[in-house]
Amino acid sequence: MDNSSLDGLFEELLETESLFKNKEVLRPAYTPENLPHRSDQINNIATVLVSALRGHTPSNVLIYGKTGTGKTAVARYVGIELERKSDHLNVQCNVLYINCEVIDTQYRLLANLAKQFGEDVPMTGWPTDQVFFRFKEAVDSRKQVIIIILDEIDKLIKKGDDVLYNLSRMNTDLQNARVSMIGISNDLKFTEFLDPRVKSSLGEEEIIFPPYDAEQISDILRQRAAIAYKENSMDDMVIPLCSAFAAQEHGDARRALDLMRVAGEIAEREKKNIIEEEHVRQAQEKIEVDRIVEVIRTLPTQSKLALYSVMLLRNNGHRNVTTGEVYNVYRQLCRNVDTDILTQRRVTDLISELDMLGILNAIVVSKGRYGRTKEIVLSVPVESTKKVLLEDYRLNMLADFKPVLTAQMHL
Incomplete structure (x- = not known):
């Protein structure tokens, strides 16, 4: 193939000035330094986890709420603050995050946890009991408190709750360390499928995240837009329209952030200097089509x-x-x-x-x-x-x- 035809492929695109300062702040993986309208939920989780800073075992927590209500962001935010404070107090405390939509089997979960403690465990091939034993040994090698955040925990339970039973009971076998879990789910009814013993130990504390209203979503978008976009790159109606669309989707802030990001990408492709209402409407249509396509594919x-x-x-x-x-x-x-x-x-x-x-x-x-x-x-x-x-x-x-x-x- 003649590579000379590819010369300058990106030149023209790079010459067009981007509307974004930092696009990553509009993606779900970003954990902001400030979480508007979630101070009650932050305080509730912190009240439970403060035991870890005293060297005690925090209660297990189940967090419920619809998609885009800030569950993951809040859990990760509190986890970061907990680790920061534990360093300051010279207390050994680690927060591990697992997305159970990706790591959805007992073996893969335990192998992933063991690897985070430096254990050389293959992703397949060992008896599950052996992987669990290696993880338990690694955790108990020193005095520490481990908090395991299991996001979309209901995806894990579809393949059995043995791993949750083992994790919820492992403190009885530990001499030095202590382990607690935070389960996050969009499904309020998923615990109905759990073994009663797992249900009682896992749901020691339950925290519900209510949906955001349109005004609250607007506050979140304004906060992120200030970091994500360059000044004066957005029409005044863009944030209210993104908020209104997302409020229709049961107060889904993640949907609103996706809308604002995709609207910016569409405006850039059209070589516009400003994001307008029409770009939000196009983004809404594109996201809906993409969602349906993904549902059909699976x-x-x-x-x-x-x-x-x-x-x-x-x-x-x-x-x-x-x-x-x-x-x-x-x-x-x-x-x-x-x-x-x-x-x-x-x-x-x-x-x-x-x-x-x-x-x-x-x-x-x-x-x-x-x-x-x-x-x-x-x-x-x-x-x-x-x-x-x-x-x-x-x-x-x-x-x-x-x-x-x-x-x-x-x-």
């Missing part, structure tokens, strides 16, 4: 086949299709990819699940003496949805599939 194959059936009917001129029509096309698709054909009742359940995810809109209608059925309308962009579905190797062979439509379907 659907089980059977759900993808049901969704693709609806899309094929739509492409054949059907605007409001029924479950019977979908099932007819679904069976044809299953035969083509040589997979099990589910019952019509089960496919109807899959359609209801797609409706709950906002991918379809399924409305129950009466057909008089013919009974009741569901009329199904797509709620997602057709082209991007089709592209994501065909990324699945099993559906890829169906790219040019033409369903056989029965005469009854045209009545």
